[in-house]
Amino acid sequence: MARLIQLAAICVAAVQGVDAAVSFAIPNTVGAGGRSYAPLDPAPVGISFEFFAFPSYFTNVTATNQCLSNWKDLTGTWPPIRIGGTTQDRASYDASTSAYVVYSVASPADAPMTLTFGPKFMTLAGTYPGRVVVGLNRGKNNIANTIAAAKMAVAEVKNLLAIELGNEPEYYLKDGQPIAAGTWNPSVDATSQVNWNIQVGSAVGKTYIIQTGNWNQAPPEWGAAQFIAKENTTSKQYVRHYAHHNYPGGTIQKLQTHSQTASNVRNLFEADVAAVKRQTGKEYVLGETNSVSGGGAANVSPTFGAALWTLDYILLAAATNISRVYFHHGTVSNCQYCFWGRYSIGAPYYGATAAVAFLAGARYISALDAGNTNYAAYASFDGERRPLRVLLLNSDYYTGSGSRGVQSFTLTGLTGQAVKAKRLTAGSSLSRADRGDDLSFGGQFWVNGTCVVGGTERFETASVQNGQATFDVKAAEALIVNL
Numbered sequence: 001m002a003r004l005i006q007l008a009a010i011c012v013a014a015v016q017g018v019d020a021a022v023s024f025a026i027p028n029t030v031g032a033g034g035r036s037y038a039p040l041d042p043a044p045v046g047i048s049f050e051f052f053a054f055p056s057y058f059t060n061v062t063a064t065n066q067c068l069s070n071w072k073d074l075t076g077t078w079p080p081i082r083i084g085g086t087t088q089d090r091a092s093y094d095a096s097t098s099a100y101v102v103y104s105v106a107s108p109a110d111a112p113m114t115l116t117f118g119p120k121f122m123t124l125a126g127t128y129p130g131r132v133v134v135g136l137n138r139g140k141n142n143i144a145n146t147i148a149a150a151k152m153a154v155a156e157v158k159n160l161l162a163i164e165l166g167n168e169p170e171y172y173l174k175d176g177q178p179i180a181a182g183t184w185n186p187s188v189d190a191t192s193q194v195n196w197n198i199q200v201g202s203a204v205g206k207t208y209i210i211q212t213g214n215w216n217q218a219p220p221e222w223g224a225a226q227f228i229a230k231e232n233t234t235s236k237q238y239v240r241h242y243a244h245h246n247y248p249g250g251t252i253q254k255l256q257t258h259s260q261t262a263s264n265v266r267n268l269f270e271a272d273v274a275a276v277k278r279q280t281g282k283e284y285v286l287g288e289t290n291s292v293s294g295g296g297a298a299n300v301s302p303t304f305g306a307a308l309w310t311l312d313y314i315l316l317a318a319a320t321n322i323s324r325v326y327f328h329h330g331t332v333s334n335c336q337y338c339f340w341g342r343y344s345i346g347a348p349y350y351g352a353t354a355a356v357a358f359l360a361g362a363r364y365i366s367a368l369d370a371g372n373t374n375y376a377a378y379a380s381f382d383g384e385r386r387p388l389r390v391l392l393l394n395s396d397y398y399t400g401s402g403s404r405g406v407q408s409f410t411l412t413g414l415t416g417q418a419v420k421a422k423r424l425t426a427g428s429s430l431s432r433a434d435r436g437d438d439l440s441f442g443g444q445f446w447v448n449g450t451c452v453v454g455g456t457e458r459f460e461t462a463s464v465q466n467g468q469a470t471f472d473v474k475a476a477e478a479l480i481v482n483l
C-alpha cells in the first residue's frame with residue numbers, strides 16, 4: 001500500500017512540478033507486512049587497509065584510531081578491519097625482518113610492486129581491539145611462504161576473524177602472477193582456492209577460518225555460486241565467509257542516485273548472497289569496496305554526493321543480507337575515496353558515520369522503498385524486533401546553483417507525541433570536507449588530522465499527529481528519525 005501511495009505521489013509531483021509527499025508505513029515488528037528483513041551484524045561497517053599501507057595507517061596516521069573509535073563509541077563494538085588488496089599478492093613473508101614492511105617506491109604516492117613483511121606486521125594487527133581479516137598471497141604460488149605467514153597471523157592476531165588467500169584473482173593472468181600461468185578462468189581459480197583453503201586451513205589447524213572468493217568481476221561468472229559447486233565437504237569446513245569486491249564508479253550524480261545504487265547492489269549480489277545462504281548458511285561480505293576503483297576519482301570520490309552513496313550503499317547491502325562491508329583505504333594521502341588521511345577527513349566519513357549511527361544497537365533492517373526512485377527509506381529494529389529508527393534519503397542531485405528542491409516524506413505508524421531526528425547535510429552534492437566546505441551530521445563535524453568530533457550535537461523535533469509526521473529533506477540530504 002505504501003508503495004502505491006508513493007508511486008501515486010511521484011506521478012502527481014511530476015505532473016504538477018511540486019514535491020508531493022512520499023509516504024512510508026513503519027512496520028510495527030520484524031516480519032510484518034510481507035516485506036524482507038535482514039539480520040544485522042553488531043558492526044556491519046568495516047575498513048579495508050591496503051596491505052603495504054596498513055602499518056602506516058596504524059603507526060603514522062593520527063586519525064586512524066580516533067575515526068575507528070568514534071564508531072565503537074556509537075555501537076559498543078570496534079569496527080572490523082580487513083588488511084589486504086593488490087599488494088597482498090605482491091608481498092612475501094620474511095621471518096627474519098624486524099620491520100613491519102620493507103619496500104621502496106619512486107614516489108610516496110606509489111604502491112610498491114614487491115614487498116616483504118615481518119612477524120611484527122601480525123603483532124601490530126594483533127593490537128587492534130576489533131575483528132581482523134588478514135589477506136595473504138596466492139598469486140606468487142608459494143604456498144609454503146603463505147602458510148608461514150598464516151601461522152604467524154593465527155599466533156599473533158588475537159581477534160583474527162579470517163584469512164584471505166589471494167585478492168581479485170581474476171586479474172592474476174593480466175598481472176603475470178605465477179599461479180595463473182597456462183589456463184586461468186573461474187573454474188581453474190576455484191580448484192586452486194579449494195586446494196589452498198584445505199592446505200592452509202589444515203596447516204594452521206583451524207576450520208572456519210578462510211574468507212574465500214574475493215573477486216571484483218561480477219557474479220555469476222566470478223561469484224560464490226559457481227565456486228560452491230566446486231567445493232567438497234573437506235574444503236567447505238575451512239570457509240568462514242564468502243567475499244566479493246565492488247566499485248560501482250560513475251559520475252557524482254549517478255553514484256548518489258538511490259535507484260542506481262539499488263540496482264547495483266541487487267542486480268549484482270542478491271542471487272549470489274541467496275545462493276550462499278541457501279547452500280552453506282554462511283555469511284556473505286563485501287570484503288573490499290568503495291566508490292570508484294583505483295583509489296577513487298578525484299572529482300567524485302571526495303564529495304558529499306559520495307558520502308550519500310556511502311550511507312545508502314551500506315544500508316542497501318545490509319538489507320540485502322550482506323553481513324559486513326569493508327571500505328578500502330589505499331596509499332596514505334594519495335587516496336580520493338579514503339574516509340581519512342594524515343591531514344584531512346573525507347566527506348564519505350560523514351555518510352559512513354551516519355550509517356553507523358543509524359544501525360547502532362539495531363538487530364534487523366528493512367528497505368521500505370522499492371529502489372526505483374530517488375527517495376529511499378529504511379527502518380531498523382531492535383532486539384525485541386521493534387522499530388528503532390527510520391532513515392530518509394533524498395538522492396536528488398544538487399550542484400549548488402539554482403534553487404534546491406525539497407522532498408516531503410510522511411511516516412505513518414508512529415507512536416508518541418513527537419520524534420527527534422538528526423540531519424546529514426552540506427551545501428551541495430559537490431561539497432568537500434577536505435576543502436573546508438560545510439558538511440555536518442546533526443550539527444557536528446570531524447576535525448582534520450585528529451578525527452575528534454567538533455560542534456554541538458543538534459536534533460530536530462517533529463510532532464506526531466494521528467500516528468503521522470512529515471519531514472522535509474532537501475535535494476542531497478538525509479535524515480535519521482529516532483522512533
Ligand SMILES: *[C@@H]1O[C@H](CO)[C@@H](O)[C@H](O)[C@H]1NC(C)=O
Nearest residue numbers: 036037038039277319320321
Ligand atoms: C536474509 O536472510 C534471512 C535468513 O538468514 C532470510 O530470512 C531473509 O528473508 C533474508 N532477507 C533478504 C532481504 O533477503
Ligand SMILES: *[C@@H]1O[C@H](CO)[C@@H](O)[C@H](O)[C@H]1NC(C)=O
Nearest residue numbers: 055056059060061108333342
Ligand atoms: C610518517 O609519515 C611521514 C609523512 O609522509 C614520513 O615522512 C615519515 O617517514 C613516516 N614515518 C614512518 C615511521 O613511517
Ligand SMILES: *[C@@H]1O[C@H](CO)[C@@H](O)[C@H](O)[C@H]1NC(C)=O
Nearest residue numbers: 194195198231232233234235
Ligand atoms: C576434496 O578435494 C580435495 C582436493 O581435490 C581432496 O584432496 C579431498 O580428498 C576431497 N574431499 C572429499 C571429501 O572428497
Ligand SMILES: *[C@@H]1O[C@H](CO)[C@@H](O)[C@H](O)[C@H]1NC(C)=O
Nearest residue numbers: 344433434435436446447448
Ligand atoms: C580541513 O583541511 C582543509 C584542507 O586544508 C581545509 O580546507 C578545511 O577548512 C579544514 N577543515 C576543518 C574543519 O578544519
